[in-house]
Every structure is written in C-alpha cells, then in structure tokens.
Amino acid sequence: MTTRWAGVPASRRRDERRDMLVRAAFALFGAGGEAVLTVRAVCREAELHTRYFYENFTDTGELLAAVYDRQAEALGEVLARALEEAGQDPEARTRAGVRDVLRFISDDPRRGRVLFAEAPGNEPLAARRRAAETALLDGLVAMGPRDDPTVVIAATMVTGAMIELARQWADGRLGDDLDAVVDTAAELSTALHAKAVERLTR
Structure with a gap:
C-alpha cells in the first residue's frame, strides 16, 4: 500500500506539512482566536500526526508567528x-x-x-x-x-x-x-x- 508521502523528497514533504499546519492554524485562529489553537487541534485540522508539528515548530506561539508572517x-x-x-x-x-x-x-x-x-x-x-x-x-x-x-x-x-x-x-x-x-x-x-x-x- 502506498503512503501519503510516497515518492516525495524529504525536504518537500517537510515543507508541505509545514504549509498544512500553517493553513490549519490560520483557519482555527481566524475562527476562534488563540484559545482554540492547541497542538492537538491544529494537527487534527491538518490531518497530521503530532510528531509532524514538532518537526516544524516548538510550540503554538511559533506556529502563530508563521501564520502572521x-x-x-x-x-x-x-x-x-x-x-x-x-x-x-x-x-x-x-x-x-x-x-x-x-x-x-x-x-x-x-x-x-x-x-x-x-x-x-x-x-x-x-x-x-x-x-x-x-x-x-x-x-x-x-x-x-x-x-x-x-x-x-x-x-x-x-x-x-x-x-x-x-x-x-x-x-x-x-x-x-x-x-x-x-x-x-x-x-x-x-x-x-x-x-x-x-x-x-x-
């Protein structure tokens, strides 16, 4: 069975997952503010495992900064x-x-x-x-x-x-x-x- 990232170079996979997390955080924060922006909620919105969050960000503050940027x-x-x-x-x-x-x-x-x-x-x-x-x-x-x-x-x-x-x-x-x-x-x-x-x- 092929995986979601099969055939995608590692650097591109990371970039794509980062983009997915930023877009998910934008949707969550934009709708409900900082109170709803948790690691679990962002990963659920992005449909990614939490390990991919920490592959790109140390915490939700850093993620929100990326959304702002x-x-x-x-x-x-x-x-x-x-x-x-x-x-x-x-x-x-x-x-x-x-x-x-x-x-x-x-x-x-x-x-x-x-x-x-x-x-x-x-x-x-x-x-x-x-x-x-x-x-x-x-x-x-x-x-x-x-x-x-x-x-x-x-x-x-x-x-x-x-x-x-x-x-x-x-x-x-x-x-x-x-x-x-x-x-x-x-x-x-x-x-x-x-x-x-x-x-x-x-």
Whole structure:
C-alpha cells in the first residue's frame, strides 16, 4: 500500500506539512482566536500526526508567528501595489492604502484577527506586530527630513491611527461603509500632513 508521502523528497514533504499546519492554524485562529489553537487541534485540522508539528515548530506561539508572517507578507504586497498605483500625492496614497488594507481584511475576516486581534502572552506574535509598526513608522519618517521632530511626531500619530483603524474595522466597530471610512481617514490624514508641512516651512 502506498503512503501519503510516497515518492516525495524529504525536504518537500517537510515543507508541505509545514504549509498544512500553517493553513490549519490560520483557519482555527481566524475562527476562534488563540484559545482554540492547541497542538492537538491544529494537527487534527491538518490531518497530521503530532510528531509532524514538532518537526516544524516548538510550540503554538511559533506556529502563530508563521501564520502572521504569511498574512503580513500578503498584505504588504497589496499595500505596495496600491501605493505604486497611487503615485506620489499624499492624499491619493492615503486613500489607496487605507482602502486596500481594509478591503484585504474584509475579503477574509480571519486575516484581521491574525494581524490585529489581541493575543495576550504570545510574545512571538507581539514581537512581529511591533516590528511591523516600526517598519511603517520608519517608512513614514523617511518621507521627510529625519532630523525634524515634526516629521517624527506626525509619522508616529499616523502609524498609531492607521493600525487602530485597521483593528477597529476588523472588529466590525466602524460599520460596513468602506467608502465613508476611507474618506474620513484620508481627510484627517491629509489635514495632519498639511499641518506638518506648514510647520516645516515656517
């Protein structure tokens, strides 16, 4: 009788099992949060023996970090494409970025839970979220004179606001009118940008 992995090279078998575990964890965490993410539950969802879990991960925290990495990479590609198409106008870039990030979440609500929902005590996930926030902040600061505190303050405020906007949207607290949310976010962000520019040119 042939086995499930017959004829598949060892490295590929491991990669495929890792992918199956990550997809299973995404489904579980996306539907029920961290409380339902156990080794046994993930392996049952993936239809794999628990030994294959420990072949790839030390614990569920490390697995959830891998789930986050995959969704963050996908979101990064969406955001980069949106900003490239928007050009250099600050308001157009804000509109495109906010719209595509929120749409990315809406297309699969599980993404919002993975990227933004609270996960108390999960340090690998928290570390990745901090790194993502820092990268966003650094990108915004790089758009202006680095030695001017106005740029850093404005970038810090925008970073916090955008992350919280995505979190509230993922939680369903902003309604379902995407256009209204994008319009408001763009208006407020543009006003902050204009104020920062005004201070820089004094």
